[in-house]
Amino acid sequence: MPVRLTATNVLAAVAVLGYFLARYLWDVVDAHYFGGFVPARWSGINLESNVPAWLTPLTAAFLHADFYHLLFNTVVLLYCGNALERRMGPSRLVILFVVGAYLAAVAQWWTDPAAALPMIGASGAVSALIGAYAMTFGSRRQLVASPALNRFLNALWLLAFWVAVQYAIDFAAALENTLIATPAHIGGFLAGLVFARWLVPPAPVSAAPPTIEY
Structure with missing residues (x-):
């Protein structure tokens, strides 16, 4: 069965390509440092890099720590x-x-603007897709009569749940001495919740999209 050429598939292919180039063609440590998002660069701290600081949130999305990190994203x-x-x-x-x-990247920078460790991975961007997916295909609970307020309250509930899950993951990772970019995951998810309203058009009346309960 042929793979469809969609923007999503292209993004995934670039992420896979970036992983293998960094691991097998370039020096992986240099690739992560120069191409990853380093908050200190945004704060004006002069750190060596071949990639402009403003571009690193995007280049970082196509670099991953290991195969399982790449696979999940x-x-x-x-x-x-x-x-x-x-x-x-x-x-x-x-x-x-x-x-x-x-x-x-903004969320990660805001929590620790002097951090010199690079943040890598598509998790922040993917979190935005998860947030938009939840707002688009989720079966929203009717909490109040106002549609706008009801949408806001459901988004708030989703955000609270996502924050709780992310900090639970962060706590578990800390026990294994693993660093997780928790603020970035939250910032990306919030972007998905907010921008879904403007970027995702309403479904046709005849459409029957998949639904998830929340």
Whole structure:
């Protein structure tokens, strides 16, 4: 069965390519340091890099620590991204991915602007897709009569749940001496919740999209 050429599939392919280039063609440590997002660079601290600081939130999204990091992000990207792309089109899907990557970087920078360790991975951008997927295909609970307020309250509940899950993961990772970019995941997810309203068009009346309960 041939693979469809979608923007989502291209993004996933670039992530895979970036992983293998960094690991087998370039020096992986240099690739992560120069191409990863380092908050200190945004704060004006002069650190050596061949990549402009403003571009690193995007280049970081196509670098991954190991194969399992890559596998998880690409699987979620393909699942949520292709479903969203069928509704919003390729251009808007790419915009959402890029906005998610940058707002994830902003969140990570805001929590520790002097950090010199590089943040890598598509998790922030993918979190934006997860947030948009939840807002698009989720079966929203009717909490109040106002549609706008009801949408806001459901988004708030989703954000609270996501924050709790991310800090639980962060706590478990800390026990294994593993660093997780928790603020970036939260920032990306928030981007998805907010921008889904403008980027994802309403479903046709006859459409029957997959639903998830929350």
